[in-house]
Amino acid sequence: MAGTFDISLDSLAGRSVASENASSEGTSASPESQRETRRAPQTAPCATGTQYGATFFLETFGCQMNDHDSEKVAGVLFSRGYQQVDSPDAASLVLYNTCSIREKAAQKVFSRLGEYRTKQAAGQIIGVLGCVAQQEGEEIFERAPWVSLVCGSASYRKLPELLARIEAGNQRVTGLDTDTDETFETPVTRRDNPWRAYLTIIEGCDKACAYCVVPFTRGPERSRASDSVLKEVWELAELGYSEVQLLGQTVNSYADPSSRRMRFSELLLAVADVPGIRRVRFTTSHPRDFGADIVAAIESQPKLCNHVHLPVQSGSSKVLREMVRSYTRAEYLEKIAMLREAKRPIAITTDVIVGFPGETEEDFAETLSLLEEVRYDSLFSFKYSPRPNTPSLSMPDAISEEEKSRRLAVLQEKQREIQGQRNAALVGTAFDVLVSGKSRRENQWSGHSACHRVVNFTSQRRELLGTYVQVQVTGAGPNSLVGEQVT
Numbered sequence: 001m002a003g004t005f006d007i008s009l010d011s012l013a014g015r016s017v018a019s020e021n022a023s024s025e026g027t028s029a030s031p032e033s034q035r036e037t038r039r040a041p042q043t044a045p046c047a048t049g050t051q052y053g054a055t056f057f058l059e060t061f062g063c064q065m066n067d068h069d070s071e072k073v074a075g076v077l078f079s080r081g082y083q084q085v086d087s088p089d090a091a092s093l094v095l096y097n098t099c100s101i102r103e104k105a106a107q108k109v110f111s112r113l114g115e116y117r118t119k120q121a122a123g124q125i126i127g128v129l130g131c132v133a134q135q136e137g138e139e140i141f142e143r144a145p146w147v148s149l150v151c152g153s154a155s156y157r158k159l160p161e162l163l164a165r166i167e168a169g170n171q172r173v174t175g176l177d178t179d180t181d182e183t184f185e186t187p188v189t190r191r192d193n194p195w196r197a198y199l200t201i202i203e204g205c206d207k208a209c210a211y212c213v214v215p216f217t218r219g220p221e222r223s224r225a226s227d228s229v230l231k232e233v234w235e236l237a238e239l240g241y242s243e244v245q246l247l248g249q250t251v252n253s254y255a256d257p258s259s260r261r262m263r264f265s266e267l268l269l270a271v272a273d274v275p276g277i278r279r280v281r282f283t284t285s286h287p288r289d290f291g292a293d294i295v296a297a298i299e300s301q302p303k304l305c306n307h308v309h310l311p312v313q314s315g316s317s318k319v320l321r322e323m324v325r326s327y328t329r330a331e332y333l334e335k336i337a338m339l340r341e342a343k344r345p346i347a348i349t350t351d352v353i354v355g356f357p358g359e360t361e362e363d364f365a366e367t368l369s370l371l372e373e374v375r376y377d378s379l380f381s382f383k384y385s386p387r388p389n390t391p392s393l394s395m396p397d398a399i400s401e402e403e404k405s406r407r408l409a410v411l412q413e414k415q416r417e418i419q420g421q422r423n424a425a426l427v428g429t430a431f432d433v434l435v436s437g438k439s440r441r442e443n444q445w446s447g448h449s450a451c452h453r454v455v456n457f458t459s460q461r462r463e464l465l466g467t468y469v470q471v472q473v474t475g476a477g478p479n480s481l482v483g484e485q486v487t
Contacts, residue, residue, distance in 0.1 A: 056082045057091035061109060062099025064283065065247050066130060068198035069153050070097045073129065074190040076159045088116060093125045093163075095149075098132035100213055102385045106132050113144045125166055127151065131217040134176060135388060141172050151175040154203070154219060195434065195466045196279075197241045201229050201267070202248035202255075207286060209313075210324045210395070211356065213387040214249050221250070225258040226267055230274070237276030242468075243434060244277060250286040252294060265293040272303035278468065279434065279450060283309045284351075288326045290335050299343045306344050307377075307452040310335060311351035315370030316363035319356055322395070329370065336374050347377040347451035354411055355384040355404030357395035364407050368414055375418050377451070378479075381411050416478045423453070423476035430486060431455060433471045435464040449481075459485035 056077050060070045073095065074084065088094045094116070098109045109132050116126070127149030128140055134152035141147060148166050151159065155175030165173045191197055204219040205212070233244055246268075248254065256262040262270070272280045280303055285294075287310055298304045310332075314320050317328040339346045352367060371379075383404040386393050399407075433455045437446035445464055446456045457471045475482035 054080075054082045054093065055085045055091045056093040056095060057085055057088040058095045058097065059088075059112070060097045062097070062101070062130070064198060064245070065153075065200065065249070066097055066099055067192065068200055068247060069130060069156065071190050071192055071198070072156050073097065073159065076156060078190055080160055080163070092123065093127065095127045095129055098128060098130040100131040100135045100217055100387065102382065104385065106135070110143060113147065117144070117146050125149065125163075129153070129156075131213070134217040135213060137176055138172070138174060147172075149173050152177065152217070191241075193436075195241060195436065196243040196245060197236045198245050198247055199229060199232060199236075200224070200247045202251060202253060205249040206253075207250060207288070207326065208324060210322065210392040211353065211384060211387065211390055213390055216389045218249060221253060221255070223255045223257055226256045226260050226262040226270070227258055229267065230270055233271050233274045233277065237274050240276075242277065242466075243279040243281065244271060245281040245283065246271070247283065249284065250289065251282050252285040253289045263293065264289075265291075265297040268294070268297050268304055269301055272301045277303065279303060279305055281305045281307065281452075285310050287312070287332050287335050292338055295338050295342050295346075298346060302344075305450040305452065307347040307349070307450070308339060309349045309351075310339075312370065312374075313351060313353050314356065314359070314363065315367035316359070319359050319363050322358060323353075323356060324391070329366070333373070345451070347453070348374065349452070350374075350376050350379045352379055352381045352411060353384050354381065354407040355399040357384070357392055357399065358397040359384075359399060368411065371411070371414055371418060375422060376415065377422055377453070378419055379415050381408055381415070383408050420476070420478040423478065423481060426453075426473050426481060427476055428473060430470050430472050431481075431483075432468055433457065435467055435469060438465060445485075454480040455483055456480055457483040457485055461485065 056074075058070055058074060058077075060066050077084075077093070082093065085091050096109055096112060098106070100106045109128065113126070113128070126144075126147045128136075128144075128147055129149075129151050130153055133140065133150045136143075137150065140150050148171060149162060150173075151162060152175060154177045155162070158175050162173050162175050202221060202223045204221045205214045206221045208215055229246075236244060252264045254264040254267060256267070268280060268282065271277065285308060290308075290310060294308075298306060298308075312332055313323055313325060315329055317330070320328060320332075336348065339348055354364065354367070383401070384392075384399065431449035431451075431453070433447040433449055435445050435447040439445065439456075443458050443460060444456065445459055446454065447469075449455055455471050455473070457469075459469065461469075470486040471483040472486050473481045473483040
């Protein structure tokens, strides 16, 4: 398999890079989590190729894994000589990288395709990538005949071949493999962030939760060889990246396919040992495969960020059984106890689904009581959304949309109260903050702590982006901390 090389935005464009919105990092890559649509920043071509003068527009829906997939796609296109533009109207190739975890996300993609049909320029190529592409397959051509390319995440290495077929006159081209490890590496990866890099170490999912479409859109679990992961981390460190985030739908289910047979906890420690790497994050963990060895690794290595995202989905053992989550409430709380008893304080975040078929008021009350017992540092909450091919589609006792909305509002208000209290308790403490944002207001900056909290702070210094500074917390709200740089 060919190796990858990574290119940062500043080296592509020959200029300094505007910082990302600090709040965007606060999401997870779990199958249940979803973010707002993002458009990748405009950049210049990084390599010569066959399509001089060709341009592309790439819009991403979904989680961090979708973001990283878009980085791979952009890298492939740059290697073919494409230039990226910030408007679909200016592009010869328009791509939508899609998420299908939530029904609303999939609907948004087709809505976007419908909107664009009326203003599509002559000769433009329209492509649908990612999970909706994998889920709907060639049916996309029937619903949107103006689409020429349908490609799932496991086929991005084949993009040059697929595009060549379109350029040769083919009207409908697909790449829909789901059982290949080629998803891990593309010839070029364009990095959207100049300080933090994503690495997918495991793709797909074998857990078969009753509500989840990921096994159908991303395929079975395939892990990337540890040597390949570590080689790329070394390359990233040499390019100046100081933080890496290991990704997977169930990242802690990692099973090294090489003869080294590294456990996930051992891989974490090996990545942290790479010179130049200052922080290592990972997401998303599945409770079934979360063990004491991971906690021990976080305890022993300060470079491993003291934050674990551990989706619970429901506080009711009955609902968890119906969801096929493979653990009970009590077993989940045993994992939480391991984290709370660690020598380092470890922030815990989660995902919760309300309104799963058959969820009673008593079940929902158990979820609220779980929030009180665990006191999460933050959570991502969603109304149950029926997805194609999932067992939950045929389950009885569906909950009305009105009731799901009510329960979601109650849950979010409860969590907002807990977060406010937990953040308020941090006033007076100091955090090492990776500075990733600069406010328009003078001397105002933002970044994230190792425990994944957003920190807005004042500093008289200049040129802080990408550096690590000590910040004393002087105030707190439910979603962020406020502080001053310690001089």
